[in-house]
Amino acid sequence: MHVVHPPKLSDTAGDDDDDTPELLRTYQTWKGSNIFFLGGRFIFGPDIGSVFLSVCLIVAPVAVFCAFVARKLIDDFAHNLGVLIMAVVIVFTFYVIILLLMTSGRDPGIIPRNAHPPQPETTDQGIEVGPGHTPQLRLPRVKEVIVNGMTVKVKYCDTCMLYRPPRCSHCSICDNCVERFDHHCPWVGQCIGRRNYRFFFMFVSSATLLCVYVFSFCWVYVIRIMHGENTSIWRALIKTPASIVLIIYTFLSVWFVGGLTIFHLYLISTNQTTYENFRYRYDRTENPYNRGIFGNFKEVFWTSIPASKNNFRALVPREPKPPPRVTSGSFVNSNIEKVPSDVETSNMKPVWKNEATARDDSGTVGRRRSSLGRSESWELQSDIASLTGIEYSDRFSRGGSSGSLGVSLGGSVDVPVK
Ligand SMILES: [Zn+2]
Ligand SMILES: [Zn+2]
Secondary structure, three states, X not given: OOOOOOOOXXXXXOOOOOOOOOEEEHHHHOOOOOEEEOOOOEEEOOOOHHHHHHHHHHHHHHHHHHHHHXXXXXXXXXXXXXXXXXXXXXXXXXXXXXXXXXXXXXXXXXXOOOOOOOOOOOOOOOOOOOOOOOOOOOOOOEEEEEEOOEEEEEEEEOOOOEEOOOOOEEEOOOOEEEOOOOEEEOOOOEEEOOOOHHHHHHHHHHHHHHHHHHHHHHHHHHHHHHHHOOOOHHHHHHHXXXXXXXXXXXXXXXXXXXXXXXXXXXXXXOOOOHHHHHHOOHHHOOOOOOOOHHHHHHHHHOOOXXXXXXXXXXXXXXXXXXXXXXXXXXXOHXXXXXXXXXXXXXXXXXXXXXXXXXXXXXXXXXXXXXXXXXXXXXXXXXXXXXXXXXXXXXXXXXXXXXXXXXXXXXXXXXXOOO
């Protein structure tokens, strides 16, 4: 039976002589820049302040609407219809706020960092060891995987020490690798990724409807004043300055949230992320993730959201000190192949090419020297295998070969569970 000791709350870090290592919650040792609440039950991005701002930007106009417009309309409609106007806006506002918190307060799909870089096999060929030299093993910085018959490049993340699965990207604000990374939304203060994209879209589209609702009933109120007092629309407007403010506010807001809703409807229908749309421009190339409009909507709205890969409340021993560098026969992180700049920001072109017609024109990848064997692949394979619905096979080229001589492990190999 596994017995866990309660976490010590003392600050005696580095007490190496203690037999029982000090236990902390995972969120207390979290290396990303997230902010946690309620003992790690809720995870936000570092810019959580924007969540409160967004809540205010929603609640404040609704409060003005209730106080100065909906309250007046209660008496104007028979059969409690006026009450319904007030009730609907209040309930709908709660719904929008809950969607906002479900977007920003949960794990967006963070891939846990590796404690150590992937270990290549030391028995592989291609390692030249001179006298007095440590074997230098290198992992390629970029690898190729096959997604639905198309070659997709995946990159190594130095921070998380893993090969990012396809569609994964490292958020520079939260400092995490996030699955199906869409973008980091400053308004919800969180990454938008595989686990919260659905809620993000529902939040944005619902906020659009809320704007339309408030906008419409402000005009209803103005028109009722106009008819009731038999006056012009301008005089009616002057009689309700709150309506003027709300009409302008919701008119401006609906361009933002409504435009965002339409943009994301386009992205969903074509199965793109915001990141991919801005970076890769699938319009000119074939998108390996496209399942057709119906399949794409189904993927976003009617598939189960995968469980978080992180247990932020799990008890873990406090890390004593940075691990010493391995000096003999095994992989050292600095031996990851260096490229002039971070690949994420380099001018690496997306490669969505059909496998049948794939040419080794990438140069940087196809001829990249690799001295690694199967073990190189399992790290990637285990990451990718967790992604459901899309068949991946790993493929990387070997030094000295011409063309993309791939070693395909297929999609159903046994994957070591980390
Ligand atoms: Zn990362
Ligand atoms: Zn982020």
